[in-house]
Amino acid sequence: MSPCTFDGALPRALEQIRGAFAGIDFAEVRFIRDMNGRVHLVLPDSADQAEVVAARPHLADALGAYSPGSETGLVRLSDTFFGAALMDEPFLVQDINGTLIRLIERRVVGQDWALAPGTEAGASVAHPPRVSFFSLKGGVGRSTALFLWGRELAAQGKRVLLLDLDLEAPGLGAQLLPDDARPEFGVVDWLAEDLVGSPMAEAMLVERMLVARSPLADSGYLYVAPATGKRTAQHPAGFIAKLARAYLDNDRGGGEDFAVRVRRLLGTLERDLEPDLVLIDSRAGLHETAAAAILHLDADVLLFATDQPTVWEGYRYLLAQLAQMAHIHPAGDDDWRLRLKMVYARASEKQGALEGFRSRAYELWLDGLYDEQPAGGAEDAFSFAETDDAAPHYPLQILNDPRFEQFNPLEHLSTVGAAAIASSFGPFMAALDERVLGNEDLKAVDHAD
Template sequence: MTYGVRKRVARWVQPKFGVRRMPDRTTYDDALPKFAAIVARVLGDKAPIENFFLRDSSGRLTFVHTEHLDRTDRNKIVREARELEPYVERGSASVASISELFDVGNADTEPGLFEYIQHPVYEGFARVVERRIVGQDWLERPRNSIPGTPPIVVFGSHKGGVGRSTALAVAANSLAQNNYNVLVLDMDLEAPGLAGSLLPQGDNAKFGSLDYFVESVLAPVDDSFLEQMVAVSGLTKGRGRVHVCPAVGSIGETNAQNVLGKIARAYLESEDERGNSLSFLEKTRSLVARLTQANRYDAVFVDARAGLNEATAAAFLGLGADVLLFGVNTPQTFTGYRYFLSYLQRFRPESSGEDDWRFRLRMVHAKASPDPKNQQNFRTQSFELFADSIYDEEEGVDEASFNFDYDDATGPHYAWPILYDSNYSEFNPIAQPEQFSRSMYERTFGPFIDALMDRLNLSRSK
């Protein structure tokens, strides 16, 4: 990959009447581009990628040089970086060598990730090492699939209310009607709901995923605990079974006053039996692996938390799963996913292949109008979104690039539609079991379920 750098430097503004205005306060969004511009100006265009910037938990930046740095050049960077306060410390602390900050024996020879910057003062790549108190899982590269587990599908969305959980429940029921076994895992810890859709009152599991994450902070969770995390849905038809791991189990329902306290502790790191630190992402991978060892499943459906919080990172990046990005045809959908995909572009592999995580993404046009123009508009905005972020920039389509034509149905921008249906505006199959009947859901969810089963290489009975 070539990392080109183009700089446009604009430090002072000269207003009318000859009054010289001081530069505006440096903000988080300005700090890295301005620092990269200083480094590139002093050391050359390649310096921001041959060295790196350390961004600490508060957002403060340090330029870390990997090779010897001439004292004159170092002092020049320190002097010019003073204007970047408070995001760069005043004085020599703004520049450091690797040996001053890291254990050289354990240091990564090429630490950090390439971040593309597009800013009035700097345009190009910079290498960045992040240090965070929260949100650490977003620093993880997308993981490969978990060995020994069935295919995993994550149902995600930027906002709630788009029918994500409804589609998951209907799809799980349809697979059961086609004689497949499905594990449904509710990872929406702050807004749990799958248990209420799939498990009649009294049928809920004792513990939920929220209990698992809280209990594992202080001590490992044994197999008997996991056995009490899964309940069988009695609503589905056919020889297949839908097993549900709720977010909140019956013990949480009984002790409702404790749920908020649990949520506050669910994302804490813990230690394994060897004393190694386990992040929320690692614990999520372990949970899925252990739950799928107990029973034979043809697929695992994960209901992810809406938005871009820590639980979303674990589901989107940590499971090696197909990730379905639900959205309705509104500006908020594409604004939200632009944040997500623009961030993910730092993980783009240098060449596309079978293990390219980008193939696992897919837009879903939820509550879609039957009007073809409306669906085409959604596809157009999705295409532009992907083209501006994680599609490769090479012109044309070839085997070595991750790029798709607008009308290529295999591209992740080519959304699977789910039509709006007033019959599902209030989803409650416990009170309205006909919502799980094929005659009702076929028109609305049929094409989506067909596409999903093709993705899972499962045949659908007629």
């Protein structure tokens, strides 16, 4: 037998269990992958103990380096430290050659990619509409689109909060706030202080030391919570050290991971500032922390993409991960998958470009997150026609314009002009108005300052 690999470990484990325990109900089996990738199997107590002992060495041999050892790699539920509580832990569902297995992931940094939206405590607290802007790579105009729509909403009388969660490549502060208008602190500072329970974490919020109003909004309220503030500019050598700690779980209560901490920060800002809308600039790529903005902030999620093979490959990985939690969703209009929406960024005006992008997106979603349509159809199947413009795969579009390459609003906004913004971003912003705000009246809203 060839050496086992990471990708081969789960199929081999499944094969061993199926051969040793004929007729076993895999809904009662838990596959556990530890932080090193080794695979543990937990069987129901109905499994015969003698058969468990006999199967252990065969499983260990099949898994090789991915076995935790013949004594601990295969046990019954009552023999685990967690006991029956293990069955209540969140799990992913993987389809391995037609068999659905329940997989519990043990990760070094958080569990956010392994938790479906809405399964975490406090996720359903009322809040204003939130929209996350995500991309696999930078340079696709994601932050520009976020700012321009926020500015337009502010001009319509909305109070808007922009939150920078692209912590490793902070941009909203530098692009939207002059140096002297920056707040004293940023999101990275708050996360570092919150980690150790410093009273400064609360002070930053109570005294509004984390947000500032952008002067680029001609009217209305456009608040920016940047990744960094004046204090980091004064002490740049400490930024990377703070960043390394920003992602860690704190020890509050039973411990809070990155998504829980960000949700708490965002909820406090919303109660203080009373925004009508929150726009979130997500970290690019598939890092563990990007899961917060995609899955755990109860937000609509815009998936920015250019029509390139490398981008489609990355989204294939993302949708495959999300498909493992697709079994956990409410029915109908509350399905969390409906919050996702593709955006064709830097779109070409060439004939057929939009149709080509849409077709490739549709194929991706069919293979990834859409439900397989059974014969005769099914009312509760999560599936769409390729030309259904309400479907997640059907893209919003932002036309390519070289004037927005390396666009810095503080320097270039006045020279680009309203006509260029309307031509490239106008349909995109109008579609978002309809998607997020519906027919809501866009008149100015009175707030208590």
